[in-house]
Amino acid sequence: MKKNDYIEILLSILAALFIGGIVIFIMGFNPLAAYGELFKGAFQGNFGFGSTLAKFTPLLLTALAFHISTTVSVFNVGVEGSLYLGAMAAAWVGFGLTGVPAVIHVPLCLIAGAAAGGLWALIPAALKVYYNVNEICTTILLNYVAIDITSYMVNFPLSSKSGSPQTPSISDSASLTEFMLPSKANTGLFIAIALFVVLYWMLYHTTMGYRLRSTGANPAFSEYVGINPKREMMAGMFISGALGGIAGAIEVMGVYGCFLDNFSNGIANNGMLVALISRGDIRIIPVMAFFLAILQSGALGMQRYTSLDDSIISAIIALFILFATMQGLFKLKTTFGGPKKHTGLKTGSEK
Amino acid sequence: MSGILNYTLFHSMIRNSTSILFAMLACSITQQANILNVGVEGIMLVAAFTAVATSFFTGSWLLAIFAAIVAGVLIALIIAVANIKYKADIFAVGMTVNMLALALTKFANHNILHASGSFTSQDIKPIPDVKVAALSGNAVVDSLFNQYNLMEFIGIILIFVTGYFMYKTVFGLRTRSIGMNQMAALTAGINVVKQKYVVMVISGVLGGLGGAYLSLGYTHMFTENMTNGRGFMGVAAMFFGNMNPVLGWVGCLLFGLLDSVGSQLQAYGIPSQLILMQPYIITVLILSAVLIVRKRKKTKLQSTNAGEA
Numbered sequence: 001m002k003k004n005d006y007i008e009i010l011l012s013i014l015a016a017l018f019i020g021g022i023v024i025f026i027m028g029f030n031p032l033a034a035y036g037e038l039f040k041g042a043f044q045g046n047f048g049f050g051s052t053l054a055k056f057t058p059l060l061l062t063a064l065a066f067h068i069s070t071t072v073s074v075f076n077v078g079v080e081g082s083l084y085l086g087a088m089a090a091a092w093v094g095f096g097l098t099g100v101p102a103v104i105h106v107p108l109c110l111i112a113g114a115a116a117g118g119l120w121a122l123i124p125a126a127l128k129v130y131y132n133v134n135e136i137c138t139t140i141l142l143n144y145v146a147i148d149i150t151s152y153m154v155n156f157p158l159s160s161k162s163g164s165p166q167t168p169s170i171s172d173s174a175s176l177t178e179f180m181l182p183s184k185a186n187t188g189l190f191i192a193i194a195l196f197v198v199l200y201w202m203l204y205h206t207t208m209g210y211r212l213r214s215t216g217a218n219p220a221f222s223e224y225v226g227i228n229p230k231r232e233m234m235a236g237m238f239i240s241g242a243l244g245g246i247a248g249a250i251e252v253m254g255v256y257g258c259f260l261d262n263f264s265n266g267i268a269n270n271g272m273l274v275a276l277i278s279r280g281d282i283r284i285i286p287v288m289a290f291f292l293a294i295l296q297s298g299a300l301g302m303q304r305y306t307s308l309d310d311s312i313i314s315a316i317i318a319l320f321i322l323f324a325t326m327q328g329l330f331k332l333k334t335t336f337g338g339p340k341k342h343t344g345l346k347t348g349s350e351k
Numbered sequence: 352m353s354g355i356l357n358y359t360l361f362h363s364m365i366r367n368s369t370s371i372l373f374a375m376l377a378c379s380i381t382q383q384a385n386i387l388n389v390g391v392e393g394i395m396l397v398a399a400f401t402a403v404a405t406s407f408f409t410g411s412w413l414l415a416i417f418a419a420i421v422a423g424v425l426i427a428l429i430i431a432v433a434n435i436k437y438k439a440d441i442f443a444v445g446m447t448v449n450m451l452a453l454a455l456t457k458f459a460n461h462n463i464l465h466a467s468g469s470f471t472s473q474d475i476k477p478i479p480d481v482k483v484a485a486l487s488g489n490a491v492v493d494s495l496f497n498q499y500n501l502m503e504f505i506g507i508i509l510i511f512v513t514g515y516f517m518y519k520t521v522f523g524l525r526t527r528s529i530g531m532n533q534m535a536a537l538t539a540g541i542n543v544v545k546q547k548y549v550v551m552v553i554s555g556v557l558g559g560l561g562g563a564y565l566s567l568g569y570t571h572m573f574t575e576n577m578t579n580g581r582g583f584m585g586v587a588a589m590f591f592g593n594m595n596p597v598l599g600w601v602g603c604l605l606f607g608l609l610d611s612v613g614s615q616l617q618a619y620g621i622p623s624q625l626i627l628m629q630p631y632i633i634t635v636l637i638l639s640a641v642l643i644v645r646k647r648k649k650t651k652l653q654s655t656n657a658g659e660a
Contacts, residue, residue, distance in 0.1 A: 141631040152624035276443040314454035326437030
């Protein structure tokens with residue numbers, strides 16, 4: 001990302017907050033006080049800051065998942081599906097296995113989640129790579145299938161029979177350690193950060209990363225220099241799905257303690273938008289994910305103060321992302337040097 | 352099985368497919384100009400809310416449809432300006448607009464209609480059904496041909512109107528030429544920017560009608576997130592029909608049929624989740640099958656051409 005991009009993102013945030021502020025003002029509240037409550041809610045005390053961290057973890061992982069798929073120029077909208085299936089797999093291993101020490105049980109659950117999510121992502125990947133079936137369409141559709149599959153499993157074969165649609169609780173040896181109680185923050189946070197570091201290193205400092213990036217940048221050239229772009233695309237999608245699966249596994253192992261029907265409510269969609277506003281720059285992803293996490297967890301604090309529900313915060317987030325996706329919305333060309341060239345993402349829709 | 356597959360299925364298939372049909376039309380027409388309009392979900396949701404609110408406050412379903420169209424066009428224009436003027440990625444804008452629509456309608460539902468979750472009232476004037484007294488004598492005839500909602504007729508008429516405009520008029524030719532090769536269209540003197548805006552406005556009108564149908568025809572209420580993926584199913588139906596409205600309609604009818612059969616199978620104790628996922632699986636299978644066959648044909652053609660040469 002260039003300097004202009006950073007400033008554009010900053011201005012997008014300010015513009016969205018400004019418009020939100022006007023609405024809050026019209027509703028009869030003091031916008032500055034409301035935003036003050038928002039940031040207090042996101043940072044104050046164990047509960048506030050812990051909730052922000054708990055929301056940050058899946059946002060970071062799903063944003064990375066989406067980023068890695070766009071690196072190989074595939075648009076994986078199906079991270080949500082991988083997240084659900086990964087969560088289900090982790091829950092299954094979590095309550096199914098007993099008498100295993102935590103050192104083995106926790107990694108096993110994570111691997112199960114990653115495998116389930118990754119394999120699921122290979123379906124649209126194979127259709128895209130070998131038959132050119134539009135992956136945006138198939139992944140959107142397969143998300144519904146994944147959610148229905150997990151909903152079926154949690155209601156019938158794997159039901160806890162407790163009346164509510166959830167699996168039995170996972171055993172203690174499979175749980176991630178919580179901290180900053182009573183918030184839901186857990187050691188999954190460190191797993192997510194570690195995965196970010198590993199992914200960054202892999203993408204920019206290994207040949208595998210070079211192959212992936214080269215495939216996305218120019219498949220014809222890659223093939224010429226001896227890279228198999230089809231294989232790289234499949235690999236990228238597997239990693240993408242696996243990250244989504246791990247995000248789901250961490251939600252189960254760290255936050256809920258079991259698989260809950262329909263628990264996600266669009267986590268991966270938000271992650272995808274985080275990746276989109278980061279304009280293909282992996283280093284910005286944690287920053288943006290953290291910012292979105294602040295807004296989301298702070299919404300509760302603001303709700304206590306203003307009686308405005310969290311839909312206003314969702315609207316502000318949506319406006320911010322909308323502004324951030326527009327290029328040159330704030331006409332910075334004259335102020336900060338010559339015309340800039342955009343090097344952002346390409347969708348499958350731009351043929 | 353005879354309890355499931357009977358004549359009433361036809362009527363409910365049409366009912367269930369109509370909202371998807373409007374979404375399919377709205378994104379078929381933009382896809383012809385190479386705009387993948389995933390924002391149709393958001394267009395429909397905002398339109399659905401506007402329709403209910405207008406009908407509730409004015410007591411007129413005609414005004415409600417009009418307001419829904421205006422709302423649909425407004426949202427479509429947001430997408431159009433972001434994508435065409437500010438070069439925002441169409442997919443990102445579409446998904447963001449869906450998120451914005453969800454938040455805005457939820458906010459308005461709380462603060463204008465003072466309802467949470469869903470809003471329903473005696474004062475909502477729905478779009479009327481078309482009833483022909485002469486047909487209501489026989490139960491079978493009545494179910495097959497009578498008592499359709501006005502919008503269900505309009506939807507079917509619009510398929511052919513859209514098809515005609517796309518394939519038989521200069522307007523359609525220009526739109527399709529943008530989709531085929533934007534540079535060539537530009538060179539041929541077509542005002543690509545204007546054409547894209549016009550197409551997006553039409554898409555907003557169609558999505559607006561779909562939203563109005565959803566909240567004033569299909570149901571008589573507004574529910575938060577009531578589109579619930581219907582816009583995406585419209586996108587899928589568009590891919591199914593390869594941008595052709597008539598073929599896309601077949602996809603919509605398939606969705607509608609599975610939906611109707613599914614709700615009846617539920618009564619037989621089959622888990623609803625297993626039924627609900629069928630339309631999505633079938634669409635993926637059909638999409639794949641269409642493209643696999645197309646690829647086979649292409650390679651066959653290439654090999655025969657190579658043989659002749």
